[in-house]
Amino acid sequence: MISGTSRRERAAEVAAHAVVALAALVGVAALVALLGTVLQDGLGRLSLDFLRDPPSRLPGRAGFATAILGTLWLMGIVIVAALPVGIGAAIYLEEFAATGRLTTLIETNIANLAGVPSIVYGILGLAFFVRGLGLGFSVLAGGLTMSLLVLPVVVIASREAIRAVPPTIRNAALALGATRWQAVRGQILPAALPGILTGCILAVSRAIGETAPLLLVGAVAFVRFPPDGLGSRYTAMPVQIFSWIGRPQAGFRSLAAAGIIVLLAILLLMNAAAVVVRNRYERRRWS
Amino acid sequence: MTGSPLGAAVEQDGAMTVATASGLTTSEIVYRVNDLEVRYGGEPAVTDLTLDIAPREITAIIGPSGSGKSTFLRCLNRMNDLVSGAEVVGRVEYHGHDLYAPEVDAVEVRRRIGMVFQQPNPFPKSIYDNVAFGPRLRERRPAGLADRVEAALTRAALWDEVKDKLKSNALSLSGGQQQRLCIARALAVEPDVILMDEPASALDPIATARIEDLMAELKRDYTIVIVTHNMQQAARVSDRTAFLTTDVSPGGGRVGRLVEFDSTDVIFTAPSDARTEGYITGRYG
Numbered sequence: 001m002i003s004g005t006s007r008r009e010r011a012a013e014v015a016a017h018a019v020v021a022l023a024a025l026v027g028v029a030a031l032v033a034l035l036g037t038v039l040q041d042g043l044g045r046l047s048l049d050f051l052r053d054p055p056s057r058l059p060g061r062a063g064f065a066t067a068i069l070g071t072l073w074l075m076g077i078v079i080v081a082a083l084p085v086g087i088g089a090a091i092y093l094e095e096f097a098a099t100g101r102l103t104t105l106i107e108t109n110i111a112n113l114a115g116v117p118s119i120v121y122g123i124l125g126l127a128f129f130v131r132g133l134g135l136g137f138s139v140l141a142g143g144l145t146m147s148l149l150v151l152p153v154v155v156i157a158s159r160e161a162i163r164a165v166p167p168t169i170r171n172a173a174l175a176l177g178a179t180r181w182q183a184v185r186g187q188i189l190p191a192a193l194p195g196i197l198t199g200c201i202l203a204v205s206r207a208i209g210e211t212a213p214l215l216l217v218g219a220v221a222f223v224r225f226p227p228d229g230l231g232s233r234y235t236a237m238p239v240q241i242f243s244w245i246g247r248p249q250a251g252f253r254s255l256a257a258a259g260i261i262v263l264l265a266i267l268l269l270m271n272a273a274a275v276v277v278r279n280r281y282e283r284r285r286w287s
Numbered sequence: 288m289t290g291s292p293l294g295a296a297v298e299q300d301g302a303m304t305v306a307t308a309s310g311l312t313t314s315e316i317v318y319r320v321n322d323l324e325v326r327y328g329g330e331p332a333v334t335d336l337t338l339d340i341a342p343r344e345i346t347a348i349i350g351p352s353g354s355g356k357s358t359f360l361r362c363l364n365r366m367n368d369l370v371s372g373a374e375v376v377g378r379v380e381y382h383g384h385d386l387y388a389p390e391v392d393a394v395e396v397r398r399r400i401g402m403v404f405q406q407p408n409p410f411p412k413s414i415y416d417n418v419a420f421g422p423r424l425r426e427r428r429p430a431g432l433a434d435r436v437e438a439a440l441t442r443a444a445l446w447d448e449v450k451d452k453l454k455s456n457a458l459s460l461s462g463g464q465q466q467r468l469c470i471a472r473a474l475a476v477e478p479d480v481i482l483m484d485e486p487a488s489a490l491d492p493i494a495t496a497r498i499e500d501l502m503a504e505l506k507r508d509y510t511i512v513i514v515t516h517n518m519q520q521a522a523r524v525s526d527r528t529a530f531l532t533t534d535v536s537p538g539g540g541r542v543g544r545l546v547e548f549d550s551t552d553v554i555f556t557a558p559s560d561a562r563t564e565g566y567i568t569g570r571y572g
Binding site: 099173187 | 371398408411420421
């Protein structure tokens with residue numbers, strides 16, 4: 001007879017299986033519960049008017065429009081400010097920087113910046129952009145603060161994408177007499193682009209979800225009009241949701257839930273876009 | 288493009304006709320390597336290398352792993368500059384010019400000396416764009432680019448196979464085709480030397496034979512230096528063969544050293560060094 005495993009071993013196997021499966025279920029259950037409550041509270045409040053109307057003191061008439069537009073402004077500023085700088089820094093570190101103390105210092109700094117709590121970026125933004133540069137509580141100050149917040153994410157993701165390009169591609173270009181920059185622009189960047197794009201989408205989606213730093217740099221809940229310029233006052237989706245939740249009236253609670261649905265839908269859409277970009281180009285890999 | 292690769296000074300150098308061991312004049316010699324040593328992080332990887340490379344010939348570099356064959360090859364187009372910690376001591380003359388003189392631009396050197404790598408490494412782009420990459424480095428819209436692409440592909444014996452699909456991705460080609468594409472890509476910048484680092488070691492025997500035929504064809508116009516693990520290949524294609532081996536360096540590490548450099552016939556039939564004979568008869572390496 002072949003009977004190696006004892007009864008005790010088999011019992012341990014079953015128990016372990018049950019425990020780890022339960023652990024996996026906790027995450028799913030939490031998500032389902034969250035989505036369930038939010039959908040139940042907010043779905044009824046969701047309508048075209050909700051997306052089009054400005055906020056109001058009356059929960060029945062309040063809308064999400066200024067918050068959505070404010071977030072779009074922030075996104076635009078982040079795309080213009082953080083992405084070129086982040087991708088540029090990644091190219092420098094991967095392709096140009098000599099290994100040395102300065103490079104190590106920059107690398108350590110970026111790695112640490114990625115772990116700094118977002119509220120600290122808010123304080124920095126308040127001190128530097130709002131007061132130091134005198135931008136005031138403007139959408140520009142908010143966007144630049146968000147740009148700082150996502151910069152390390154962009155740098156790290158772009159570096160990984162560039163590093164994933166096989167060195168043989170780089171050697172081929174350089175052996176043909178390309179300068180470093182010609183090799184980067186002509187071959188390495190195009191090959192790394194899908195990875196860079198994926199990282200950038202995720203970075204921007206992180207900026208959309210952040211609330212804490214915006215509270216410090218002047219996003220306020222009650223703004224009647226969307227920004228009409230970089231100096232405008234503004235609000236953003238998570239800030240608006242945060243303020244609605246703080247109100248005592250029940251009407252605002254369902255407003256907040258409706259806002260959460262919109263915010264989640266946009267975030268999920270962006271994450272899905274990142275996955276699509278990645279999968280689409282993954283098949284086209286070099287051998 | 289032969290003649291005066293690094294400037295008009297070559298013509299003047301050509302006036303000196305000093306006979307050399309290989310029976311060539313200094314003006315004809317493509318590379319004159321003298322007492323070359325390459326160090327990585329201070330440790331010598333190959334040392335004491337002295338040899339001349341003759342024009343329109345195939346020079347094979349053979350030897351066991353770690354004997355510094357590829358390291359040596361990468362000195363000939365300054366690809367070693369890209370390895371951090373690499374240091375080249377000694378002299379490499381290219382048509383009479385010190386390749387490592389401070390005023391020499393390594394990028395310019397690589398535009399005159401083509402290189403083909405062990406693993407076929409086409410860019411993940413169209414066949415046409417692969418070949419056009421080199422010419423496009425110098426000018427945005429090179430004159431007669433389509434003709435140059437066709438000429439390079441024809442010389443690399445690939446034109447007939449790809450002429451109807453120049454726009455398709457180079458990675459859709461077979462390994463052997465990819466390697467010939469890489470040769471075409473190198474030819475398109477009109478070099479006078481082609482360095483090949485084990486160009487057929489990743490290919491099947493049929494694809495290998497095609498590359499070897501191509502090399503025999505190309506040596507009419509180009510100087511070829513090939514590193515190979517395959518001794519039969521060296522015997523088949525090359526005119527001269529350099530045999531490198533590994534020695535124990537004074538510091539205790541392993542260092543590559545030139546044992547013997549002669550015409551391929553001599554190396555494979557009557558080598559003067561016992562180590563060469565041992566290697567080619569398969570007793571070690």
